[in-house]
Amino acid sequence: MRIFSDSINYHCTLHQADKRLPVLLMLHGFMGSARVFKPLIEKLSFFCNPLTIDLAGHENTQTPPDAALFSAERQSAQLHSVLGRLQLERLYLYGYSMGGRLAFQLMARYPNHFSGAIIESAHCGITDESERKNRVKADYERIRIIESDFELFIENWKKHELFDNTPAEMEKLYSSVMASQKPDLMAASLRGFGAGVMPHVCDHLKESGIRLKLISGSLDETYVKRMQEIQSVNPLITLDIVEDAGHRVHAGKPAEWLRIVREFLADA
Numbered sequence: 001m002r003i004f005s006d007s008i009n010y011h012c013t014l015h016q017a018d019k020r021l022p023v024l025l026m027l028h029g030f031m032g033s034a035r036v037f038k039p040l041i042e043k044l045s046f047f048c049n050p051l052t053i054d055l056a057g058h059e060n061t062q063t064p065p066d067a068a069l070f071s072a073e074r075q076s077a078q079l080h081s082v083l084g085r086l087q088l089e090r091l092y093l094y095g096y097s098m099g100g101r102l103a104f105q106l107m108a109r110y111p112n113h114f115s116g117a118i119i120e121s122a123h124c125g126i127t128d129e130s131e132r133k134n135r136v137k138a139d140y141e142r143i144r145i146i147e148s149d150f151e152l153f154i155e156n157w158k159k160h161e162l163f164d165n166t167p168a169e170m171e172k173l174y175s176s177v178m179a180s181q182k183p184d185l186m187a188a189s190l191r192g193f194g195a196g197v198m199p200h201v202c203d204h205l206k207e208s209g210i211r212l213k214l215i216s217g218s219l220d221e222t223y224v225k226r227m228q229e230i231q232s233v234n235p236l237i238t239l240d241i242v243e244d245a246g247h248r249v250h251a252g253k254p255a256e257w258l259r260i261v262r263e264f265l266a267d268a
Contacts (some may be wrong), residue, residue, distance in 0.1 A: 023089070023090060057188055071192045092114060147187050158178070
């Protein structure tokens with residue numbers, strides 16, 4: 001289905017509508033799309049109603065190349081509007097990487113909209129000003145390559161150490177999704193919602209009443225540390241570190257990922 005919000009024509013799919021089961025909204029990472037979750041949908045459907053969406057600028061969501069539309073505030077409001085029109089009950093939130101960062105923004109702004117959340121390999125914002133500036137600088141170098149040689153950017157992005165340990169079939173799927181993206185929109189995404197410009201919302205987690213499950217791969221040491229720091233601020237936050245998994249836990253260890261998600265939703 002398509003739902004228009006704030007100049008953006010969102011492409012989303014509710015894969016089943018079993019009223020006995022909760023709904024799981026799934027937010028993909030940068031350069032991804034709902035397609036990367038396709039291998040998981042059938043098994044997810046045994047215990048939830050998966051709702052996938054192509055985020056602003058990505059694949060089948062039609063988006064003007066305006067960086068302002070990608071800001072944390074605008075994207076959060078856009079998705080809140082989309083979800084409001086779908087009128088979903090027992091709604092849970094899942095976000096991976098960039099989608100996880102956006103999930104943190106949604107929880108901070110609309111805490112009463114979600115029954116719980118699952119965040120994989122993401123952080124709630126950069127608090128150190130020097131680190132923020134370095135991340136903005138790095139993202140603008142990425143933007144320069146995106147706008148001058150998108151094929152080179154894709155090749156470099158695929159080789160990023162974060163994505164080591166991705167199985168061959170999933171690597172093929174991710175490569176197909178990356179090739180479908182539009183360079184002007186990927187540049188706008190980084191300008192408007194890069195980790196360096198995204199507001200940090202970590203303080204909101206201290207008082208949040210939302211049950212939150214964090215997932216990280218043991219081989220992704222940077223995000224293990226970041227997510228351990230997030231876990232420590234609130235007893236409602238739990239962390240599962242999946243052995244021999246990298247940044248893409250859902251791709252590298254799908255059976256373990258499905259177990260974690262199923263058990264989290266079953267405890268609701």
